[in-house]
Amino acid sequence: MKALIHRGSHEIGGTLIELTSGESRILLDAGYPLFLGGKPIERDIARKPAKELLELGVLPPISGLYSWDVPGFDGIVISHAHLDHYGLLKHVHPDIPVYLSAGTKTLIDVTQTFNKAFNISDPYPINARLFEMYKPFSIGAFTVKPYLMDHSAFDAAAFEISAEGKTVIYSGDFRGHGRKPRCLPSFIRQATKHADVLFTEGTMLSRNDELTPSEEALENDIIAELKDKTGIALVQLSSQNIDRVVTFYKAARKLGRTFAVDGYTAYVLHRLHSLGNKIPHPSYSNLAVFYPFPQGGIFGNQLDPKYAMMFHPYKITKQQVEERQNKLVMVVRPSVKSYLERCNLTGGTYFYSLWKGYRDKKEQQLFDNWLKERGIHDVYMHTSGHARVADIKLLIDGLAPKNIVPIHTLTPDALSGYSDKAVTKDDGVAFEV
Numbered sequence: 001m002k003a004l005i006h007r008g009s010h011e012i013g014g015t016l017i018e019l020t021s022g023e024s025r026i027l028l029d030a031g032y033p034l035f036l037g038g039k040p041i042e043r044d045i046a047r048k049p050a051k052e053l054l055e056l057g058v059l060p061p062i063s064g065l066y067s068w069d070v071p072g073f074d075g076i077v078i079s080h081a082h083l084d085h086y087g088l089l090k091h092v093h094p095d096i097p098v099y100l101s102a103g104t105k106t107l108i109d110v111t112q113t114f115n116k117a118f119n120i121s122d123p124y125p126i127n128a129r130l131f132e133m134y135k136p137f138s139i140g141a142f143t144v145k146p147y148l149m150d151h152s153a154f155d156a157a158a159f160e161i162s163a164e165g166k167t168v169i170y171s172g173d174f175r176g177h178g179r180k181p182r183c184l185p186s187f188i189r190q191a192t193k194h195a196d197v198l199f200t201e202g203t204m205l206s207r208n209d210e211l212t213p214s215e216e217a218l219e220n221d222i223i224a225e226l227k228d229k230t231g232i233a234l235v236q237l238s239s240q241n242i243d244r245v246v247t248f249y250k251a252a253r254k255l256g257r258t259f260a261v262d263g264y265t266a267y268v269l270h271r272l273h274s275l276g277n278k279i280p281h282p283s284y285s286n287l288a289v290f291y292p293f294p295q296g297g298i299f300g301n302q303l304d305p306k307y308a309m310m311f312h313p314y315k316i317t318k319q320q321v322e323e324r325q326n327k328l329v330m331v332v333r334p335s336v337k338s339y340l341e342r343c344n345l346t347g348g349t350y351f352y353s354l355w356k357g358y359r360d361k362k363e364q365q366l367f368d369n370w371l372k373e374r375g376i377h378d379v380y381m382h383t384s385g386h387a388r389v390a391d392i393k394l395l396i397d398g399l400a401p402k403n404i405v406p407i408h409t410l411t412p413d414a415l416s417g418y419s420d421k422a423v424t425k426d427d428g429v430a431f432e433v
C-alpha cells in the first residue's frame, strides 16, 4: 500500500490523502484550503474557474480526480462536513463515489440548499454512498471502517483502512472535550493497535495559546454569567456546530429561558433531528423560531414552502422578542442587526462563540460597535473543536502505531517531542505504508 498527502502535511485544512493498493485508489477527504500562500484564503477565490484554481494551487494537480478528467479513483471518503475536508467535491468527477455519514451528507445538503437560495453558489452533484459508523465497507482493494468521533462537526468520523495486510488509521478532526467525550476512549479501545501508519490531526500543536474548556464547562459558565442578569442573551455561533448549539440550548433550559433560533438554525436542527437522534427540535416547548429578513422570504419562496409552514407554530415575532427579552437566549449574527434594531432591546449580554480569528471582519466590527452602543455586555465563550495535545498523546499511546504522520497542523515536527514514532512527510511525496 502507498500513501500520498496531496495537501495537509504542513497546514491546517484542505486535507487530501491518497492511498493506493494495486489498481485501487482512494482519497481520504477532499478539502478546500483555509490558507493560500500562508495567508487566510479570500472568500471570492472560490468563484474562480477551475483552471485558475489549478494555477493558484487551490486544486492540487491530481490525475483522475477532477470533472474534466477520466475518473481514476475508486472512491472518496469524507470524514466530516467542514469545507476544509469536503470543499473540493465541487470539482470532483461526478462519477466517483463519495462515501460519507448521514449527518455529513445532510449538513452538505443544507449548505448547498442555502447557498443556492441566497445566490452564493449553485449546487453540484455528489455521487453519495452512505456509510454507518462501525460497519466496515469495501472500496476496491480497501476495507474501510468508520468510527464516530467527537468534533465540532456533527457525525464526524475517523477511519481504519486496510489492504494487503497493512492498516492505516486516519483520525480526521477530533477532540476529547466536546459533547461526546466518550468517543475518543471508545475509539482508542476499539481501533486496531500497532497500525502501520496513524495519520493524526495536530491542529493544537501550533495553537497552544488557545483555551480548551469542555462544552460542559461552557454550559456552566453561561449559566453563571446569566444567573442574576436581566436583559436579553444574544449568542453568535455556527449553526452547524451542533455541540455548541446544544450547549447554549441546555444552558437556556436550566436558566428558564427560551432558546430562540433563526429560520436557518431551525432548518439545520430539523434536518438533523429527522435522522433519528436527540438533537433539539424547533417544536420543543423551550425553543422558538424567528425570521430575520431575508430569511422569511427565502423560506417561503426558495426552499420547499413546507419548511416555512412547519416552523410557523413556533414563530416568535419582533414584538414578542421585545416583550420577553429577559427570558430569551437568541442566536444572532451580524446580518440580523436590522431585525434587532426593531426589537427595542434594553441592555443584555452578547456571547461571541466562534474562533477569535474571525472577529476582525468589517461586518463583525460594525455589529460589535452597535451592540456596545446599546450597552450590551460582551462575553467571549468558546472552545476549540480540535484535540488538546494531551488527547493526541492519549491517542498515540493507546493505539501504539508503528508510524505516526501528523496532518492538519502548521508544526508537524512538534509531534516528535511526544513520540519517537512521529515522522514528518511532505505534500506530494508518495511513501510505502
Ligand SMILES: [Zn+2]
Pocket: 012, 013, 082, 084, 085, 173, 408
Ligand atoms: Zn479541519
Ligand SMILES: [Zn+2]
Pocket: 080, 082, 151, 153, 173, 385
Ligand atoms: Zn473540522
